[in-house]
Amino acid sequence: MEKQKLATRVGQIAPFQVMAVLARAKQLEAQGDDVIHLEIGEPDFVAVDAVGDAGVSAIQEGKTGYTSATGLPELKKAISEDYLRRYQVDVSPERIIITPGASGALLLMASLMVNAGDEVLMPDPCYPCNRHFLTQVGAMATLVDTDAKNGFELSLQKLAGYWSEKTSGLWLASPSNPTGAVLSRAYIEEAWQKVRSLGGHLLVDEIYQGLVYEGEDFSALSVADDIFVINSFSKYFAMTGWRLGWIVVPEWAIEGATKLAQNLFISAPSVSQYAAVRAFNADVLAECEARRQTLNARRRVLLDGLRELGLPVVAPAHGAFYVYVDVSGITQDAMTWCLALLEQEKVALTPGADFGVKDAHKYVRFAYTCDEERLKQALARIERFIECK
Numbered sequence: 001m002e003k004q005k006l007a008t009r010v011g012q013i014a015p016f017q018v019m020a021v022l023a024r025a026k027q028l029e030a031q032g033d034d035v036i037h038l039e040i041g042e043p044d045f046v047a048v049d050a051v052g053d054a055g056v057s058a059i060q061e062g063k064t065g066y067t068s069a070t071g072l073p074e075l076k077k078a079i080s081e082d083y084l085r086r087y088q089v090d091v092s093p094e095r096i097i098i099t100p101g102a103s104g105a106l107l108l109m110a111s112l113m114v115n116a117g118d119e120v121l122m123p124d125p126c127y128p129c130n131r132h133f134l135t136q137v138g139a140m141a142t143l144v145d146t147d148a149k150n151g152f153e154l155s156l157q158k159l160a161g162y163w164s165e166k167t168s169g170l171w172l173a174s175p176s177n178p179t180g181a182v183l184s185r186a187y188i189e190e191a192w193q194k195v196r197s198l199g200g201h202l203l204v205d206e207i208y209q210g211l212v213y214e215g216e217d218f219s220a221l222s223v224a225d226d227i228f229v230i231n232s233f234s235k236y237f238a239m240t241g242w243r244l245g246w247i248v249v250p251e252w253a254i255e256g257a258t259k260l261a262q263n264l265f266i267s268a269p270s271v272s273q274y275a276a277v278r279a280f281n282a283d284v285l286a287e288c289e290a291r292r293q294t295l296n297a298r299r300r301v302l303l304d305g306l307r308e309l310g311l312p313v314v315a316p317a318h319g320a321f322y323v324y325v326d327v328s329g330i331t332q333d334a335m336t337w338c339l340a341l342l343e344q345e346k347v348a349l350t351p352g353a354d355f356g357v358k359d360a361h362k363y364v365r366f367a368y369t370c371d372e373e374r375l376k377q378a379l380a381r382i383e384r385f386i387e388c389k
């Protein structure tokens with residue numbers, strides 16, 4: 001019998017380097033070491049109790065079947081009302097397609113707007129899975145060089161130069177993973193105007209929306225109805241494992257997106273959807289706001305500590321829960337440095353190579369997803385590590 005082979009696209013996907021860090025961290029913990037985890041892009045909170053309780057009730061009441069493909073009408077309505085209340089933007093519920101996480105939304109977006117052979121521009125560094133969603137549809141990501149001096153912002157002046165007849169669109173994220181940088185309204189306006197004149201689509205991944213500490217927390221939907229926007233319950237609502245997100249599409253794309261949602265997922269998880277309806281009540285939003293303030297306090301501790309250590313933060317860390325740090329003053333290889341730091345001082349970080357190509361060996365990402373005390377301990381351990389090198 002012929003030997004069975006994996007599809008070639010599987011070979012094109014590089015495993016995350018942080019997995020090696022994580023695997024070693026687990027071994028160290030199994031042997032009793034106290035590892036401080038600053039590598040994981042996941043809040044250290046769980047869903048607010050009222051939301052969890054709503055999920056339990058949904059199970060008890062047997063609300064566990066498929067929902068309509070684009071999501072529960074009451075959830076779509078709640079999201080629509082939230083856009084109006086918090087971001088003063090009118091988004092009709094019909095334009096909101098509920099998906100299994102932002103991941104599901106990204107796959108739907110690639111399937112909806114990108115043809116095989118197309119290219120999509122995105123900044124280097126950015127969220128690594130974007131590239132692979134494009135691979136699934138036979139397309140390709142083109143990582144655009146950015147400059148650390150400009151906070152890794154993709155230069156819109158140079159956009160036309162990167163655009164080719166194969167380019168389908170531009171994918172941005174604000175706040176950004178891995179840098180925490182927040183794009184300004186003026187930037188999104190200019191990006192939209194340029195992308196439109198080049199005949200492409202613009203996607204803004206707003207999965208860290210709400211987690212903004214400096215600058216304007218706005219939605220790209222307030223700039224134009226024809227911009228595609230992705231969001232999720234994973235980060236602001238701390239519901240990573242509930243696997244629930246959404247995409248907002250323009251009116252003209254609703255029918256196509258609905259067909260894809262039906263075929264790709266049938267529906268997003270029903271229990272999660274019933275729980276998520278509760279997330280937009282004032283008490284839950286107040287708790288999420290308190291958490292945002294907690295994250296902001298941690299961010300300040302981390303930024304102060306890094307400054308004292310002389311480690312440059314290379315992008316304005318104004319949002320999400322990440323800080324992107326230049327370690328090239330102490331190492332030529334961030335991945336090896338991360339592994340040595342873990343081995344010696346039991347602090348886990350994510351190497352820059354997981355997010356980009358250009359100069360990635362210079363950078364590491366810190367996630368401030370542990371409390372201030374632990375962050376201070378981590379900084380003290382890093383200081384000791386640097387000093388004894």
Ligand SMILES: Cc1ncc(COP(=O)(O)O)c(C=O)c1O
Pocket residue numbers: 041100101102103104127173176177205207231232233234240244245
């Ligand atoms: C920028 C960005 N987009 C999308 C995702 C996927 O999130 P999820 O599928 O949990 O909603 C992540 C996860 O870390 C992310 O950082």
